[in-house]
Amino acid sequence: MSRHTARAAIAVGGTVIAALALAGCGQGFSSGGSSGSAGGLTSSKKPITLMIGSSGDAETKAVQDAASAWSKKSGVDVTVVPATNLSQQLSQGFAAGSPPDVFYLSTDAIAGLVQNKSLKAYGDMLGNKSDFYPSLVKNFSVNGTFYCAPKDFSTLQLIINTDLWTKAGLTDADIPKTWDQLAEDAKKLTSGTTKGLVFSGEYARIGAFMAEAGGRLVSEDGKKAEADSAANVKALDYVKQHLNDGTFAYAKDVGAGWGGEAFGKQLGAMTIEGNWITGAMQSDYPNVKYKVVELPAGPAGKGTLQFTNCWGMSAASKNQKAGLDFIQFLTSSEQQLTFSKAFGPMPSVKSAAATWKADNAPLVPFLTGADYAQGVPTNAGAADVIADFNSQLETLKTADPKTILQSVQTNLEAVVK
Amino acid sequence: MTAPAAPRTASAPRRRGSSGIRGGEGVAGWLFVLPVVLILGVFLFIPVLMALWVSFSDWNGNGSPLSPSVSFIGLQNYADVTTSGGLAERNFGLSLRNNAWYVLLVVPLQTALSLLLAVLVSRAMLRGRGFFRTAYYFPSVTSSVAITVLWLFLFSTTGVVNQIIGWFGGHGPNWFQDPRGLFHLLAGTTPGPEVLTQGKFLGVTWWEWTAGPSVAMFAFILMAIFTTSGTFMLLFLAALQNIGPELAEAAMVDGANGWQRFWRITLPQLRPTIFTVVTLGLIGCWQVFDQIYTGTQGGPGKTTLTPAYLSYQASFQDQKWGDGAAIAFMLFVIIILFTLLQRWVLRDRPVSRRRIRAYQPKGVRHG
Numbered sequence: 190m191s192r193h194t195a196r197a198a199i200a201v202g203g204t205v206i207a208a209l210a211l212a213g214c215g216q217g218f219s220s221g222g223s224s225g226s227a228g229g230l231t232s233s234k235k236p237i238t239l240m241i242g243s244s245g246d247a248e249t250k251a252v253q254d255a256a257s258a259w260s261k262k263s264g265v266d267v268t269v270v271p272a273t274n275l276s277q278q279l280s281q282g283f284a285a286g287s288p289p290d291v292f293y294l295s296t297d298a299i300a301g302l303v304q305n306k307s308l309k310a311y312g313d314m315l316g317n318k319s320d321f322y323p324s325l326v327k328n329f330s331v332n333g334t335f336y337c338a339p340k341d342f343s344t345l346q347l348i349i350n351t352d353l354w355t356k357a358g359l360t361d362a363d364i365p366k367t368w369d370q371l372a373e374d375a376k377k378l379t380s381g382t383t384k385g386l387v388f389s390g391e392y393a394r395i396g397a398f399m400a401e402a403g404g405r406l407v408s409e410d411g412k413k414a415e416a417d418s419a420a421n422v423k424a425l426d427y428v429k430q431h432l433n434d435g436t437f438a439y440a441k442d443v444g445a446g447w448g449g450e451a452f453g454k455q456l457g458a459m460t461i462e463g464n465w466i467t468g469a470m471q472s473d474y475p476n477v478k479y480k481v482v483e484l485p486a487g488p489a490g491k492g493t494l495q496f497t498n499c500w501g502m503s504a505a506s507k508n509q510k511a512g513l514d515f516i517q518f519l520t521s522s523e524q525q526l527t528f529s530k531a532f533g534p535m536p537s538v539k540s541a542a543a544t545w546k547a548d549n550a551p552l553v554p555f556l557t558g559a560d561y562a563q564g565v566p567t568n569a570g571a572a573d574v575i576a577d578f579n580s581q582l583e584t585l586k587t588a589d590p591k592t593i594l595q596s597v598q599t600n601l602e603a604v605v606k
Numbered sequence: 607m608t609a610p611a612a613p614r615t616a617s618a619p620r621r622r623g624s625s626g627i628r629g630g631e632g633v634a635g636w637l638f639v640l641p642v643v644l645i646l647g648v649f650l651f652i653p654v655l656m657a658l659w660v661s662f663s664d665w666n667g668n669g670s671p672l673s674p675s676v677s678f679i680g681l682q683n684y685a686d687v688t689t690s691g692g693l694a695e696r697n698f699g700l701s702l703r704n705n706a707w708y709v710l711l712v713v714p715l716q717t718a719l720s721l722l723l724a725v726l727v728s729r730a731m732l733r734g735r736g737f738f739r740t741a742y743y744f745p746s747v748t749s750s751v752a753i754t755v756l757w758l759f760l761f762s763t764t765g766v767v768n769q770i771i772g773w774f775g776g777h778g779p780n781w782f783q784d785p786r787g788l789f790h791l792l793a794g795t796t797p798g799p800e801v802l803t804q805g806k807f808l809g810v811t812w813w814e815w816t817a818g819p820s821v822a823m824f825a826f827i828l829m830a831i832f833t834t835s836g837t838f839m840l841l842f843l844a845a846l847q848n849i850g851p852e853l854a855e856a857a858m859v860d861g862a863n864g865w866q867r868f869w870r871i872t873l874p875q876l877r878p879t880i881f882t883v884v885t886l887g888l889i890g891c892w893q894v895f896d897q898i899y900t901g902t903q904g905g906p907g908k909t910t911l912t913p914a915y916l917s918y919q920a921s922f923q924d925q926k927w928g929d930g931a932a933i934a935f936m937l938f939v940i941i942i943l944f945t946l947l948q949r950w951v952l953r954d955r956p957v958s959r960r961r962i963r964a965y966q967p968k969g970v971r972h973g
Contacts, residue, residue: 277922283668284927301925305666441783441906444763573693573924580907583785603692 230509236266240289242275251531259518265511283307294501300569303331309502310336320538328564329499338520341534342497343463344558345397351478353458365485375436378458387457388448390439391579394461396494398424401487407566414601417594425590432586464555483554495562570604661931683928699808701911707819712830713887720835724842746836750896761825781825785907787817820909838883845879892941913937
């Protein structure tokens with residue numbers, strides 16, 4: 190009995206050790222990667238892998254075209270990998286020690302990757318560094334270090350269904366400039382199954398009201414939680430009041446997946462969305478006429494949220510020099526305007542603004558928003574807090590705004606340090 | 607050393623002679639199973655051990671978890687999700703709450719339904735038995751993703767289910783967007799009594815624990831019953847067909863009616879199958895993931911968050927690999943505990959006095 194067990198143990202143990210050795214060889218330990226601070230760049234002859242989280246065929250093709258154009262110029266091969274689940278595939282890449290060289294990176298993922306030293310901070314080495322909008326640079330800076338080049342961005346503004354607008358007897362003079370006017374317009378536009386203003390019930394939309402009231406979740410320098418401020422309470426009170434009087438509604442409550450769908454199906458005469466809505470309107474609801482105006486000012490003036498992505502570079506990349514050159518090419522004014530034409534995002538550089546405004550006259554309010562837009566919190570763990578905030582916002586109609594914001598404050602304080 | 611399979615003394619007892627012509631068999635045996643041992647080791651055993659290590663370490667997802675920069679931090683990850691008082695604890699508490707209600711409703715209902723279906727389709731005189739068997743089994747072979755998408759359509763605000771409710775003058779909820787708990791709905795959604803809203807367990811108030819499954823989770827519960835009862839019906843069907851007719855005939859001679867024959871004769875003989883079905887059901891229900899991932903991602907209001915999905919989210923989305931691994935291992939322990947519990951419940955017991963009396967000729971016979 191004991192002899193048998195012992196022998197079995199030895200056999201299994203030997204196998205485990207052998208297998209561990211095998212697993213070890215296969216992994217190619219990258220010993221944590223080089224430090225995240227701005228240091229020297231690696232350089233080699235290896236091809237570059239670019240992983241993107243594409244919105245569709247148009248985007249994938251545009252990026253592939255850009256990659257092959259740069260490839261021809263630089264002589265470095267580029268493989269474009271469209272990810273089906275970007276954050277998951279990136280995590281797997283980093284864990285396995287074989288991340289893509291360059292990748293799309295969202296604001297809520299940056300802090301985590303900085304923390305585990307997966308990210309190369311190359312921001313200060315960009316030749317066109319001063320051309321990016323300062324608020325975007327701030328979005329991609331952690332502890333004062335500018336990590337990665339903003340890819341493009343969008344802001345939230347008010348979208349109005351012009352047919353329903355005129356049908357309700359409203360004119361251009363009625364375009365809301367204040368919260369009161371917005372409420373009044375919404376009331377006039379509410380009839381039958383159509384609500385005045387429909388938007389997604391989440392921080393990424395309601396946060397615009399918070400900005401207009403002068404509030405934010407995390408202080409501008411990212412070091413203090415400010416969720417339970419009086420301004421934020423005022424914003425949620427305003428939204429709650431009009432959700433309850435039936436002139437505002439969440440998209441989900443009228444049976445739509447998001448604000449754009451509710452707007453396209455005319456379940457809402459107005460909505461709050463970013464410039465990605467134009468693509469959806471074009472493909473899904475080509476008969477709905479609309480125009481984009483700036484969101485009304487709140488008690489503290491104009492305000493909106495901005496969303497952006499950057500071109501992340503892996504700290505473990507063997508080819509960072511070429512990567513930097515590639516990113517500079519991708520973020521050049523010219524290339525960004527090409528992207529804009531292909532799939533609609535707004536260029537992240539100021540030098541492209543004039544041309545973009547001329548080419549996209551009806552969408553100008555989105556770009557105007559860049560002057561006063563605030564970014565979403567980027568602290569590590571903030572995404573989790575916002576997810577919890579969103580789950581509480583779903584019940585805003587009956588809940589107490591102050592209680593909600595206090596719980597968000599507590600949760601934020603735990604991650605903002 | 608070259609022939610380790612030949613022990614010198616007669617200490618190897620029962621089996622066969624320890625040396626001689628068959629002495630090399632041990633080596634040969636090991637040689638034959640080596641590929642399987644290797645494959646299981648590399649792809650199952652070692653990953654499990656590594657995950658266990660990750661749950662006790664501060665690995666942050668960059669490079670190998672076995673590199674020297676990763677250190678042992680004891681039970682910190684476990685504490686993070688159970689006693690930190692923060693969001694991680696609340697999320698874990700909510701996920702356990704949601705999944706517990708899911709298990710509590712799905713396991714008994716799917717077992718009962720599959721048994722009922724099996725009894726129905728095992729009847730010899732039923733016309734079109736084949737058709738019914740296929741029809742019931744069909745959802746089980748369809749991919750869970752496809753079924754989830756179908757369910758999202760059926761239970762949308764303007765979906766088929768709500769239209770049918772509409773025929774009867776009712777007004778169906780916005781199923782997958784409704785975070786209200788069923789029991790709270792039935793009780794009228796007033797804020798709960800002070801006693802329940804004050805105390806907390808795992809960051810979730812007792813009032814929230816008693817909310818029951820949310821409307822969204824209830825739709826998933828219906829779906830789980832719909833998809834799995836076909837599979838389990840098949841198990842019951844096989845078991846039913848293995849039961850010989852003699853006992854039932856004997857009971858008939860004794861004057862037992864159909865219900866008594868089922869309850870006293872058939873069901874006890876199905877005990878091993880019930881055990882299998884309940885065990886499989888428990889494991890499957892505690893591990894529910896695909897539906898949540900494709901359907902609601904834990905929403906609305908985190909009421910469809912489950913430990914399996916939370917573990918994925920903590921690891922891949924939040925880069926908290928230690929937390930994710932810790933959740934996975936706690937889930938593993940929960941599953942083991944529940945399996946042991948139901949094994950204990952379904953154990954073979956000596957016949958109770960009351961039961962014995964029923965079979966004694968002069969005792970009081972009821973029913």
